[in-house]
Amino acid sequence: MPNTTNPLPPETERLLAKLNPIQLAWLSGYAWAKAQGAGAESAVNFDQVFNAPTAEPLxxxxxxxxxxxxxxxxxxxxxxxxxxxxxxxxxxxxxxxxxxxxxxxxxxxxxxxxxxxxxxxxxxxxxxxxxxxxxxxxxxxxxxxxxxxxxxxxxxxxxxxxxxxxxxxxxxxxxxxxxxxxxxxxxxxxxxxxxxxxxxxxxxxxxxxxxxxxxxxxGTAKPAVESQYNKDNPFPAILMTNQRITDKSSEKDVRHLEFDLSGSGLTYQPGDVLGVYFENDPALAAEILAAVGLKGDEEVTVDGNLFDISTALQTKLELTQNTPAFVKGYAELADNAALSAIVEDAEKLQTLVQSTPIVDVLNEFPATVAPEALVNLLRPITPRLYSISSSPAEVGEEVHLSVGVVRFEHNGKVRSGGASGYLADRVEEDGQVRVFVEHNDNFRLPQDHGKPIIMIGSGTGIAPFRAFLQQRAADEAEGKNWLIFGNQHFALDFLYQAEWLQFAKDGFLNKYSFAWSRDQEEKIYVQHKIRENAADIWQWIQDGAYIYVCGDAGRMAKDVDKALLDVIAQQGKLSAEEAEEFLDGLREDKRYQRDVY
The missing domain is CATH 3.40.50.360 (Flavodoxin domain)
Known part of the structure; x- marks a missing residue:
């Protein structure tokens, strides 16, 4: 039986598939004219249409x-x-x-x-x-x-x-x-x-x-089964462990925190980060209210919901990070000549913002402020992100963090960071913390377990490298692992010392270089260890090593970057420009990855 649905032969269909919309439209008219008995001369020149340039789609x-x-x-x-x-x-x-x-x-x-x-x-x-x-x-x-x-x-x-x-x-x-x-x-x-x-x-x-x-x-692939918990719907995880891992006499207070993710469906890989929602210190909220002449029971609207202002300050609004917008807005309300003069000078304004917490701006330039006006000056609380310091291959449905607690003194009063103070001082073990996982595909172990890795970090920048080594041990990866780590004092600030020694004993930490900046008169940092080991760094790179850097973006990461460029130029006999191109090549090949903040 003939095909009345599509009477065209296959070779014609293949030809039609190659035509653009303009050519198909012309052909339609041409075919209709032929079907009516008209000659080809009644149609537009076929060659002109088929050879005409066509506009590129957007x-x-x-x-x-x-x-x-x-x-x-x-x-x-x-x-x-x-x-x-x-x-x-x-x-x-x-x-x-x-x-x-x-x-x-x-x-x-x-x-x-x-x-x-x-x-x-x-x-x-x-x-x-x-x-x-x-x-x-x-x-x-x-x-x-x-x-x-x-x-x-x-x-x-x-x-x-x-x-x-x-x-x-x-x-x-x-x-x-x-x-x-x-x-x-x-x-x-x-x-x-x-x-x-x-x-x-x-x-x-x-x-x-x-x-x-x-x-x-x-870069947008999602897991096959996605948890219902995310940034907009955080999981109430149980804080199982809160352990200080720096010595009590250390200038730094670093906490090892363990959370239970059982039942959440949340998954992560080494290199990912954990988002933590926090609540402000009630004492800080009370001090702010006193500074602007409010009692705390005044009702305000935040995100369309009604709260007493004390609750809003504790749970909804950012109180620990000052901004130029806050100072400018408060200066208009306070009508204070000294504060107004600071606001008019961009450099002085920035200095005030960087050195003075919100509460101390209010204390130093006091004024009475209406409840809604105060709320309108403040930004919403945003979660803090921390590098995960564990591998699921080692800890199962737990997630670990290594958190440096922010503490400083201003005008004789000790102030703490919003999230770090909350985690260290105000959440009891077995208490709940709202968390979510942020995947970081730009900080990943090599898929080839035979590749060597060099891990460079200072302070709590060691966190993801603990996760890396746990994973490499679980995978029984053959690739060599080198840790270059810095902190202030060997005796006070050697984070996870026993674990690194065990990794070395088990054959998963093949080389280590430690920089203790305050244990001698001349300060020694991780960038000094990079230059000191220039020949080995270059050899590891030639052997296909992946280089990872984690820590402070403003100083440490820049100094490490410069040290690596010096090593590449010296050992590879390259110009400064060629060394930079070489390092950029490692970046594009995902062999130079940084998690800096």
């Missing part, structure tokens, strides 16, 4: 440079929104993106967080260096928009986002939307930016040929 590349996952989640939401509008989207995390490909892009939307003293997050370093370097490509054909995520309590607010935006423009790119700047409570700002840029992209797409909707989702 494709949008959505990039993310993320450190803790916030920029990644916003970029994912942006990509999903664009796909829902019928836009062809290529979604890539910068950790999986070749920086040189930026020269071939037509429309890029980038969401970037900021770390340290205004630097790009680890996965964005290579691209930003390319954009700032001698080999920066011309980007006249690029249309772009950038959203920056940051923390206004730091002086270089959203600096990485600003830097990406300015370099794209300086290299010839066309800005579609002013750079967005989002604070810790970023959702409202990010949602508006997504709305605005989506409207702009839709207009451009309407003027382009249609194309099938598609998207790659590099």
């Amino acid at each position: 494709k949008v590349t959505v990039l993310s440079a993320s450190q803790t996952g916030n920029a990644k989640s916003v970029a994912n939401r942006l990509a999903d929104r664009l796909k829902a509008e019928g836009i062809n989207v290529n979604r890539v995390s910068l950790t999986d993106y070749k920086a040189k490909n930026i020269a071939d892009e037509k429309l890029v939307l980038l969401v970037s967080s900021t770390q340290g003293e205004g630097e790009a997050p680890e996965e964005g370093v290579v691209l930003l260096k390319l954009l700032n370097g001698k080999k920066a490509p011309k980007l006249e054909g690029l249309q772009f928009a950038v959203l920056g995520l940051g923390d206004s309590s730091y002086p270089n607010f959203c600096q990485a986002g600003k830097d990406f935006d300015s370099r794209f423009a300086a290299l010839g790119g066309s800005r579609l939307l002013e750079v967005g700047l989002a604070d810790l409570d970023f959702r409202a700002t990010a949602d508006k930016w997504i709305d605005d840029i989506t409207a702009i992209v839709k207009e451009k797409a309407a003027a382009s040929p249609s194309t099938p909707v598609g998207a790659s989702s590099s």
